[in-house]
Amino acid sequence: MDISLFLFVGFSCFLLINGNKVEDCDYLTDKTSLQSFQVLLQAEQPYRTAYHFQSPQNWLNDPNGPMYYKGVYHLFYQYNPNSAWFGDGMVWAHSASYDLINWFGLDHALVPSEPFDAISCWSGSATILPGDKPVILYTGIDANYNQVQNLATPKNESDPLLVEWVKYFGNPLMTPPDGVKGDNFRDPTTAWQGPDGTWKVVIGSYSNNQGMAILFQSQDFVHWTMHRDPLYSSLKTEMWECPDFFPVSINSTNGVDTSVENPSVRHVMKASFNSHDYYTVGTYVTEQERFLPDADFTGTSLDLRFDYGKFYASKSFFDGKKNRRILCAWVNESDSMEDDLKKGWSGLQSIPRQIWLDLNGKQLVQWPVEELNSLRGNEVYVYDKQLESGSVFEVSGITASQADIEIMFELPKLEEAEFIDTSLVDPQLICDKQDASVTGKFGPFGLLALATKDLTEQTAIFFRVFRDHKDYKVLMCSDQKRSSLRNELDKTTYGAFIDIDPQREMVSLRTLIDHSIIESFGGKGRSVITTRVYPKLAIYDEAHLFAFNNGSLSVTVSRLNAWSMNKAQITAGGKTETISEDFSRKK
Numbered sequence: 127m128d129i130s131l132f133l134f135v136g137f138s139c140f141l142l143i144n145g146n147k148v149e150d151c152d153y154l155t156d157k158t159s160l161q162s163f164q165v166l167l168q169a170e171q172p173y174r175t176a177y178h179f180q181s182p183q184n185w186l187n188d189p190n191g192p193m194y195y196k197g198v199y200h201l202f203y204q205y206n207p208n209s210a211w212f213g214d215g216m217v218w219a220h221s222a223s224y225d226l227i228n229w230f231g232l233d234h235a236l237v238p239s240e241p242f243d244a245i246s247c248w249s250g251s252a253t254i255l256p257g258d259k260p261v262i263l264y265t266g267i268d269a270n271y272n273q274v275q276n277l278a279t280p281k282n283e284s285d286p287l288l289v290e291w292v293k294y295f296g297n298p299l300m301t302p303p304d305g306v307k308g309d310n311f312r313d314p315t316t317a318w319q320g321p322d323g324t325w326k327v328v329i330g331s332y333s334n335n336q337g338m339a340i341l342f343q344s345q346d347f348v349h350w351t352m353h354r355d356p357l358y359s360s361l362k363t364e365m366w367e368c369p370d371f372f373p374v375s376i377n378s379t380n381g382v383d384t385s386v387e388n389p390s391v392r393h394v395m396k397a398s399f400n401s402h403d404y405y406t407v408g409t410y411v412t413e414q415e416r417f418l419p420d421a422d423f424t425g426t427s428l429d430l431r432f433d434y435g436k437f438y439a440s441k442s443f444f445d446g447k448k449n450r451r452i453l454c455a456w457v458n459e460s461d462s463m464e465d466d467l468k469k470g471w472s473g474l475q476s477i478p479r480q481i482w483l484d485l486n487g488k489q490l491v492q493w494p495v496e497e498l499n500s501l502r503g504n505e506v507y508v509y510d511k512q513l514e515s516g517s518v519f520e521v522s523g524i525t526a527s528q529a530d531i532e533i534m535f536e537l538p539k540l541e542e543a544e545f546i547d548t549s550l551v552d553p554q555l556i557c558d559k560q561d562a563s564v565t566g567k568f569g570p571f572g573l574l575a576l577a578t579k580d581l582t583e584q585t586a587i588f589f590r591v592f593r594d595h596k597d598y599k600v601l602m603c604s605d606q607k608r609s610s611l612r613n614e615l616d617k618t619t620y621g622a623f624i625d626i627d628p629q630r631e632m633v634s635l636r637t638l639i640d641h642s643i644i645e646s647f648g649g650k651g652r653s654v655i656t657t658r659v660y661p662k663l664a665i666y667d668e669a670h671l672f673a674f675n676n677g678s679l680s681v682t683v684s685r686l687n688a689w690s691m692n693k694a695q696i697t698a699g700g701k702t703e704t705i706s707e708d709f710s711r712k713k
């Protein structure tokens with residue numbers, strides 16, 4: 127709970143709590159009533175997170191320009207200083223960290239101020255130029271609501287915190303090309319440098335019924351020319367937001383710098399559309415400036431996604447400190463806009479994830495950054511526990527509303543698995559039809575998170591294992607249907623197949639629970655599902671965690687380790703905003 131400011135204007139006084147004007151000070155004349163008021167408000171804010179990044183108040187969306195510079199990690203993000211809703215006047219808020227988990231806020235890095243960003247400073251990326259010189263390319267919404275690309279540089283490069291940024295006087299550097307609408311040209315990627323020294327960057331767009339990554343080239347990072355063809359475009363897609371284009375090593379979990387081009391890397395193209403982050407692995411043919419995907423986007427459930435739940439506008443960066451590539455994304459709310467006004471905030475950032483190419487070369491693997499483990503507190507574990515059909519057991523001894531769980535399942539007699547109905551190809555639909563209450567053979571088995579003791583409220587993260595001819599198919603689901611007794615929440619069920627062979631590998635799950643967000647990594651990070659839930663009763667100490675098996679065949683929990691998670695230090699930025707009356711946020 128952030129009690130931001132007391133303002134005394136003349137004889138009147140009010141209190142800003144999470145950015146909302148909530149009470150006259152008459153009510154708070156003595157310390158006792160202030161304390162009870164705080165307790166009351168705490169009870170009203172059970173959905174704020176303990177270790178996921180969120181701003182103290184207001185609306186937050188895309189991560190922008192993440193980078194590692196002179197010993198400091200930087201996270202900029204889309205932020206509305208005026209409201210818990212998205213709107214005009216978006217800024218680049220700025221936080222810094224030494225470990226990607228604990229963050230301290232700094233002054234906003236970019237705020238609308240010039241003709242080329244008069245309305246808003248929208249998403250973009252950072253690039254570290256040779257000589258350790260960081261720069262930002264971002265989308266400005268100009269006074270005519272056109273999207274243009276702008277450059278900003280640090281005022282003082284020797285300041286590791288990069289607090290002040292200066293907008294280039296010659297902005298904008300790129301404007302919507304012919305045939306591209308003024309509102310379909312945004313979100314520059316991190317730029318990369320070709321072997322001949324040419325800088326390249328792609329901008330998300332939509333033209334001629336295709337979503338695309340328009341390629342621009344430059345010799346000096348200031349003068350940019352559009353390449354004849356987009357780096358890649360796809361007919362099956364809408365407007366591409368926040369594209370990302372980066373190399374991945376074919377034989378190592380290490381990351382590589384965005385400019386690396388050699389035979390030991392492949393390239394990944396990511397585009398955000400249709401509320402999801404889709405990606406495809408492929409080959410970057412430098413000479414032709416073409417990206418050749420192994421598989422084109424299909425606009426169906428067959429496309430690869432970073433996350434099969436809520437995870438949007440992600441951005442990756444190469445972390446030179448630990449030679450890894452890190453991915454972060456915006457996780458939006460599933461409650462109503464009215465709820466967001468009441469809470470005074472909206473939007474979270476995912477836990478930063480390390481990403482690398484799976485050994486099979488077909489897809490990426492993701493895992494929470496190792497620094498997260500530093501928040502692990504009390505641990506409980508279970509080994510070799512048989513889960514008979516219909517059984518449920520409580521994992522007690524940890525803070526179930528704030529936890530990190532790793533669990534591995536062994537499936538004896540795999541051959542008894544039921545055959546998959548091959549007419550069902552969309553995993554999300556299967557998870558929805560065959561939710562956690564529907565008994566199969568192997569599955570549903572998994573975890574019941576943020577559950578009441580009597581299981582009235584529960585979010586089930588579970589697996590089903592099917593036979594498919596001589597092979598097996600492992601389905602992972604996150605079922606939010608019973609996540610809350612509250613109505614008017616989006617309780618969509620999510621699902622994904624996991625590319626593992628249960629004959630050779632145990633079915634594993636790592637789940638991060640943090641009050642209103644659940645991030646689940648199946649099959650050692652081969653499929654990930656993030657969800658937002660808002661239990662009415664299963665909050666704080668009333669939240670419980672269970673392992674369950676609702677399949678007709680028994681399964682064995684070969685290993686379960688669960689940790690209480692400590693709170694991360696995430697402090698507010700340097701500037702406190704006051705409420706603008708233009709943006710009505712009255713309760």
Ligand SMILES: OC[C@H]1O[C@@](CO)(OC[C@@]2(O[C@H]3O[C@H](CO)[C@@H](O)[C@H](O)[C@H]3O)O[C@H](CO)[C@@H](O)[C@@H]2O)[C@@H](O)[C@@H]1O
Pocket residue numbers: 187188204212216248249250265312313367368439
């Ligand atoms: O903050 C601007 C950046 O966000 C992006 C991707 O998230 O585009 C957002 C977008 O606006 C929609 O999304 C808002 C939340 O992200 C939502 O509240 C709003 O109502 C939506 O319109 O902006 C355009 C124009 O409105 C829309 O097409 C996008 O989805 C990114 O592309 C921006 O740089």
